[in-house]
Amino acid sequence: MQQLYEQGQNKMGSPPWEIPRLYLKNSPVMRVNTVNTPLLLMHNDNDNAVPFAQSIELYTALRRLQKKVWLLQYRNEGHQLFRDPDKLDFTIRQQQFFDYYLRDQPMPDWMKAH
Known part of the structure; x- marks a missing residue:
């Protein structure tokens, strides 16, 4: 599903190894502590x-x-x-x-x- 994340619906623009901070920022799992x-x-x-x-x-x-x-x-x-x-x-x-x-x-x- 990498193409979907990079160029499709999610439009990240690059693979995760090039912009790991952006992938982490957009990860729901990495932000579960903020869910109320x-x-x-x-x-x-x-x-x-x-x-x-x-x-x-x-x-x-x-x-x-x-x-x-x-x-x-x-x-x-x-x-x-x-x-x-x-x-x-x-x-x-x-x-x-x-x-x-x-x-x-x-x-x-x-x-x-x-």
């Missing part, structure tokens, strides 16, 4: 646009710092959800997440079990 907002991530195991390992790295770093973070993964789904049961499940969980943090609703069980 609860975060709900959704990343699926068949995503061919973004490596699943990147979400694991971010999630693990945030958890290590005891930040409020949840990672939802739908098996055999790609960069977006296509199966109706998965779309419905994600919609419900997303609504519950925001209801808890924005509308003072009780925390759903799936959030307690992380």
